[in-house]
Amino acid sequence: MNWYYLTAIIFLLNIPFGYWRAKTKKLSVEWFVAIHTAVILVVILRIWGGVGFDWLKLPVYMLFFFLGQAVGVHINKWVKKHTGLDTTKFIFLDLYHLAQPVKNH
Secondary structure, X not given: OOHXXXXXXXXXXXHXXXXXXXXXXXXXXXXXXXXXXXXXXXXXXXXXXXOOOOOOOHHHHHHHHHHHHXXXXXXXXXXXXXXXXXXXXXXXXXXHHHHOOOOOO
């Protein structure tokens, strides 16, 4: 796997975790889990992809890790603000709810 593909995967993988983190209390156990579960997955991807641990690329991976987290947080806030949906911790569940037709009573 090329390192730039891995960088894109790291970014995309962290969006749901950032979305989850937006709904947790800062510095709580769940907040740390929302961040560090993604870290474990990234390490597994690096090993599985044969990219290894090139220290020169580590800052790029970290940047895209935090960018993905930040985008997830911002998506959560945007959805709540612009749709009025009381967001959950799960981006895919909220996207499902947003895709449902509006029922007029």
